[in-house]
Amino acid sequence: MRVINEKFSNYSHLITDERIAPHLPETALLNESSFYEYVNKYYQVYLRPRHDYKISILVTSLDDQHFQIESGSLREVIQGKTEVYQFIENNLLDDKRFIIQQAFPRLTVDENHFDIRVYAVKTSSKWTITEKITRISPDGYLITDEVKGVFPLSSVRPVSSFNSIFHEACNQLDKLALLIAEKLEEKYPSCKFVMMDFFLDLLGKPWLSEIRYRFSDGKWDWYQVLRGEKDLFPYLPETYPFHEKVLLYYLEKYNSCIIKPNISQWGIGIAVITQLEDQSFQIHSERSKVPINDFKELLEKIQERYTSKKAYHIQEKIPLATINDCPFDVRVMVQRKNVNSEWVVTGKITRTAATGFIVTNVAKSLSTVEDALTASKIHIKNIDSLLWEIDQLGLLIAGQLEKVYPDSCLWGMDIGIDQLGKPWFIEANLVPDVSIFRYLSDKTMLNRIKEYLREARKKSNDQ
Numbered sequence: 001m002r003v004i005n006e007k008f009s010n011y012s013h014l015i016t017d018e019r020i021a022p023h024l025p026e027t028a029l030l031n032e033s034s035f036y037e038y039v040n041k042y043y044q045v046y047l048r049p050r051h052d053y054k055i056s057i058l059v060t061s062l063d064d065q066h067f068q069i070e071s072g073s074l075r076e077v078i079q080g081k082t083e084v085y086q087f088i089e090n091n092l093l094d095d096k097r098f099i100i101q102q103a104f105p106r107l108t109v110d111e112n113h114f115d116i117r118v119y120a121v122k123t124s125s126k127w128t129i130t131e132k133i134t135r136i137s138p139d140g141y142l143i144t145d146e147v148k149g150v151f152p153l154s155s156v157r158p159v160s161s162f163n164s165i166f167h168e169a170c171n172q173l174d175k176l177a178l179l180i181a182e183k184l185e186e187k188y189p190s191c192k193f194v195m196m197d198f199f200l201d202l203l204g205k206p207w208l209s210e211i212r213y214r215f216s217d218g219k220w221d222w223y224q225v226l227r228g229e230k231d232l233f234p235y236l237p238e239t240y241p242f243h244e245k246v247l248l249y250y251l252e253k254y255n256s257c258i259i260k261p262n263i264s265q266w267g268i269g270i271a272v273i274t275q276l277e278d279q280s281f282q283i284h285s286e287r288s289k290v291p292i293n294d295f296k297e298l299l300e301k302i303q304e305r306y307t308s309k310k311a312y313h314i315q316e317k318i319p320l321a322t323i324n325d326c327p328f329d330v331r332v333m334v335q336r337k338n339v340n341s342e343w344v345v346t347g348k349i350t351r352t353a354a355t356g357f358i359v360t361n362v363a364k365s366l367s368t369v370e371d372a373l374t375a376s377k378i379h380i381k382n383i384d385s386l387l388w389e390i391d392q393l394g395l396l397i398a399g400q401l402e403k404v405y406p407d408s409c410l411w412g413m414d415i416g417i418d419q420l421g422k423p424w425f426i427e428a429n430l431v432p433d434v435s436i437f438r439y440l441s442d443k444t445m446l447n448r449i450k451e452y453l454r455e456a457r458k459k460s461n462d463q
Helices: 007-014 032-041 083-090 160-187 219-227 232-236 244-254 295-307 371-376 385-399 435-439 442-462
Strands: 027-029 045-047 057-061 066-071 074-080 098-102 114-123 126-136 149-152 194-198 205-210 239-240 255-263 271-275 280-285 288-292 312-316 327-337 346-353 363-367 411-415 423-429
Touching: 007 027, 007 098, 007 126, 007 160, 007 205, 027 032, 032 083, 032 295, 057 083, 066 083, 074 083, 114 160, 114 205, 114 219, 126 160, 126 219, 126 385, 160 194, 160 205, 194 219, 219 232, 219 312, 219 385, 219 423, 232 280, 232 385, 232 423, 244 255, 244 271, 244 295, 244 312, 255 295, 271 295, 280 295, 288 295, 327 371, 327 385, 327 442, 346 371, 346 385, 346 435, 346 442, 363 371, 371 385, 385 411, 385 423, 435 442
Parallel strands: none
Antiparallel strands: 027 098, 045 057, 045 098, 057 066, 066 074, 114 126, 114 194, 126 149, 194 205, 239 312, 255 271, 255 312, 271 280, 280 288, 327 346, 327 411, 346 363, 411 423
């Protein structure tokens, strides 16, 4: 999927829908003339790059001659409209093309500005809202390009006098977001995944501020796409972008949870956070178990070792089945010979984690699923039924991810099995390691995987 995300083009397309138009800030291409027009007309204006997501600039009229410029941590007060435009052009535009938009006083949470990110996914014939999250700006920031916190929309508590306004606005968001997604599909028929950022003015009216189509390889984006298929709901561990409020909620609900980098490989950076019986905590990463005295210290350690370096999300910890107290999961190979053929499960193999490790990327043994289930402590009435369910889960996931990776012909699905024998989706890999199947004495699955790989390469070369 290739979508050119150009803000003014999107605005020009959306403004033609009379249901959406009232929620679009007035927008124009930035030049000296439009800048003077907008700062004369509006108390605040935004300048946004036409293609990039960040580097937004907020210009506030302090009086007729003095203007405050904010961009990230920059704050500058300049006298004179001409001087303001010259400063912006010389120091902030960086030779990029910008748009200019009217700005509004916004509803705040604890005096912090926020926006609401809505995820929409196209499932079969209709769009579905999969998640709504709140992104809080750092103290003193008026722009949410920089974010200090991300947590569920349902947990937001605005000033009490705005409560009814806020909840009414939240009720409008789903309908508005679906209208926008459907309208954008007219322009980009191949687009199956959209993120929309909204803010609320002081009257509680939602305004669209940003659209993002580009699907990333981050686990959070994948999770949203999978949530677009209701049949997958029972197999997805509860997941959310990392935030201290969410961590506290997960520990209270599950007692133990996993934090994972949004983009990573080989299990690097994954840790299990556990609340112990004496109300202390533990961080378990690889073989290391670090005791923590209180929640404040826990947050400091997580920030220092993990979340300060990259984006993280937090996930319900599934009590995986074990063999000799070591957890195992199932790598399911799902393939097709070309983009027009059906998905097929070509192989399954279990990986048992090395002693003391929490992830199976460091595996001490590989075996068939049947052998692993027999050696585990779980009691399954019908192994064939479980194997069929795992196959169907792999096929369903591949079909859903195909919507954002239409050219893919190979997926390696990591499926966990809990101690009650229920399968759970853990992760999908576009470039899975095929070599692990060489360690099985029976080479039937390895040969079948290779056959599908050869067919897919051949079709790709022929095209």
